[in-house]
Amino acid sequence: MSEQTQLIPGNSLITKTAEEGRALAIKMARLIIKVTQPDAEAREKMRPTYANDAAMLIAIGQTVATEFATIAKANNYWK
Amino acid sequence: MSEQTQLIPGNSLITKTAEEGRALAIKMARLIIKVTQPDAEAREKMRPTYANDAAMLIAIGQTVATEFATIAKANNYWK
Amino acid sequence: MSEQTQLIPGNSLITKTAEEGRALAIKMARLIIKVTQPDAEAREKMRPTYANDAAMLIAIGQTVATEFATIAKANNYWK
Amino acid sequence: MSEQTQLIPGNSLITKTAEEGRALAIKMARLIIKVTQPDAEAREKMRPTYANDAAMLIAIGQTVATEFATIAKANNYWK
Amino acid sequence: MSEQTQLIPGNSLITKTAEEGRALAIKMARLIIKVTQPDAEAREKMRPTYANDAAMLIAIGQTVATEFATIAKANNYWK
Amino acid sequence: MSEQTQLIPGNSLITKTAEEGRALAIKMARLIIKVTQPDAEAREKMRPTYANDAAMLIAIGQTVATEFATIAKANNYWK
Known part of the structure; x- marks a missing residue:
C-alpha cells in the first residue's frame, strides 16, 4: 500500500484546482529525484547547488x- | 487562501486573450523558480547571469x- | 493596448498559412528573450555568440x- | 519472446493505477539506457555520477x- | 512568394508518406538554423563540430x- | 525506393505491439543521427563516448x- 503512493501522492492525477494541480506537478517531479537518489543527506547536499544555479x-x-x-489535461484544465 | 494562488495567479488557466495567456505562461514559469529558490536576494543575484547568457x-x-x-489548449487557442 | 501585443503580434495564434505560422513561432520565441533581457544592446552583444554556436x-x-x-494545432494544421 | 518484453515490461502501456503508470515510466526510461549501454558494469559505474549530480x-x-x-494518455488518466 | 516558402517547403505540412514527413521535419529544423545564421559559410564551419559531437x-x-x-499529427499519422 | 525507407523502416508508424513501437522509436532516433553524420566510422568512434556518459x-x-x-498515438496506444 505504502508503495502505491510512493510516486504519486493519493495515487491520482485529479485535483480540485489548478493551483493544487501545479503543486502536484512539483511533488511528482521531486519524487522522481527521490527514488533515483534515495539518500536524503545526498539530496540535501545538492540543494544549495541547484537553488543557486540559474540553469538548473x-x-x-x-x-x-x-x-x-x-495533470492539466487529466483535469480537463479545471474548466 | 494566499497559498492557493502561490503558483497560478487567479488559480485559473483561462485568460481573455492569447497575449494574456502568454503573460501567464511567463508568470507560471517564474513562480516555479520562486518556490524552488524562495530567497529573493539569491534570485536577484542570478538575474545578470541568465539575462546575459544566450543559452539560458x-x-x-x-x-x-x-x-x-x-494554457493555449485550456483556452481552445482563443478561437 | 501596446502591451497587448508585446508578446504575440496581433494577439492571435491564427495565421493564413503554415509559413506564416512558422514565422510567428520564431517571433514569439524571440519576444520571450526580449522581455527577459529588455536591453537591446545586451541582446545584440549575444548575437555572434549564439549564431556561431551549433549547440545554441x-x-x-x-x-x-x-x-x-x-500554433499548428491552433490552426488545425492549415488543412 | 524474451525480446518482445525487452523494452516495455508486459508489452503494454496499460496499468491499473496512476502509481503503476509512473513506475512503468521510470522502468521504460531505464530500459532505453540499458539497450544503449548493455554492459551492466559500465552502467553501475555511472550510478554515483548521476545520483549526485543535480543537473542529471x-x-x-x-x-x-x-x-x-x-502512459497517462494511454490509460485515459486513470479516470 | 519566395518568402512564403523560406521556412516550410511547399508551405504545407501535408506529405504523401511518413518517410516524406520525416524528411520535412529535418528540413524544417535546418531552415530555422538557416534563418538564425544566414551566413552559409558560418554554417558550413560548424558542420564538423556538430557532426562529430555525440551530444549535439x-x-x-x-x-x-x-x-x-x-507533422505526423497534421497527416493523421498517414493511416 | 531505398530513399523511401531511409528514415522510417517500412515507411509506416504502425506496429503490431507496444514493444515493436518502442523499437521503432529507437531506430528512428538513430536514423536521424545517421543522416546527420553519414560516415559510419565517425559514428562508431562516438559510441564509447555516449555509452559511458550518463548525461548523454x-x-x-x-x-x-x-x-x-x-508512435504510440499513431497506434492508439495498442489498445
Whole structure:
C-alpha cells in the first residue's frame, strides 16, 4: 500500500484546482529525484547547488511544466 | 487562501486573450523558480547571469513555450 | 493596448498559412528573450555568440519547434 | 519472446493505477539506457555520477515526465 | 512568394508518406538554423563540430522528433 | 525506393505491439543521427563516448521518449 503512493501522492492525477494541480506537478517531479537518489543527506547536499544555479532552476521549471501538462489535461484544465 | 494562488495567479488557466495567456505562461514559469529558490536576494543575484547568457535565455524560452502549450489548449487557442 | 501585443503580434495564434505560422513561432520565441533581457544592446552583444554556436542554434530550433506545435494545432494544421 | 518484453515490461502501456503508470515510466526510461549501454558494469559505474549530480537528476525527471505523459494518455488518466 | 516558402517547403505540412514527413521535419529544423545564421559559410564551419559531437547529434534528434510530432499529427499519422 | 525507407523502416508508424513501437522509436532516433553524420566510422568512434556518459544516455532517453509519444498515438496506444 505504502508503495502505491510512493510516486504519486493519493495515487491520482485529479485535483480540485489548478493551483493544487501545479503543486502536484512539483511533488511528482521531486519524487522522481527521490527514488533515483534515495539518500536524503545526498539530496540535501545538492540543494544549495541547484537553488543557486540559474540553469538548473530553469531546467526544474521545464520538468514541472511537462508534468503539469499531463495533470492539466487529466483535469480537463479545471474548466 | 494566499497559498492557493502561490503558483497560478487567479488559480485559473483561462485568460481573455492569447497575449494574456502568454503573460501567464511567463508568470507560471517564474513562480516555479520562486518556490524552488524562495530567497529573493539569491534570485536577484542570478538575474545578470541568465539575462546575459544566450543559452539560458533560450532555455527560458523553451520552458515558457511548454507552459504556453498547456494554457493555449485550456483556452481552445482563443478561437 | 501596446502591451497587448508585446508578446504575440496581433494577439492571435491564427495565421493564413503554415509559413506564416512558422514565422510567428520564431517571433514569439524571440519576444520571450526580449522581455527577459529588455536591453537591446545586451541582446545584440549575444548575437555572434549564439549564431556561431551549433549547440545554441539547435536549442533555438527546439524552442521554435515547441512554439510551432501550439500554433499548428491552433490552426488545425492549415488543412 | 524474451525480446518482445525487452523494452516495455508486459508489452503494454496499460496499468491499473496512476502509481503503476509512473513506475512503468521510470522502468521504460531505464530500459532505453540499458539497450544503449548493455554492459551492466559500465552502467553501475555511472550510478554515483548521476545520483549526485543535480543537473542529471533533473534531466532524468524530464525524461520520466515525457514517458509518463504517453502512459497517462494511454490509460485515459486513470479516470 | 519566395518568402512564403523560406521556412516550410511547399508551405504545407501535408506529405504523401511518413518517410516524406520525416524528411520535412529535418528540413524544417535546418531552415530555422538557416534563418538564425544566414551566413552559409558560418554554417558550413560548424558542420564538423556538430557532426562529430555525440551530444549535439542527440540534440538534433530531439528537435527533429518535436517537429515530426507536429507533422505526423497534421497527416493523421498517414493511416 | 531505398530513399523511401531511409528514415522510417517500412515507411509506416504502425506496429503490431507496444514493444515493436518502442523499437521503432529507437531506430528512428538513430536514423536521424545517421543522416546527420553519414560516415559510419565517425559514428562508431562516438559510441564509447555516449555509452559511458550518463548525461548523454539520459538525453538519448529523452529523444526516444519523444519519438515514442508520436508512435504510440499513431497506434492508439495498442489498445
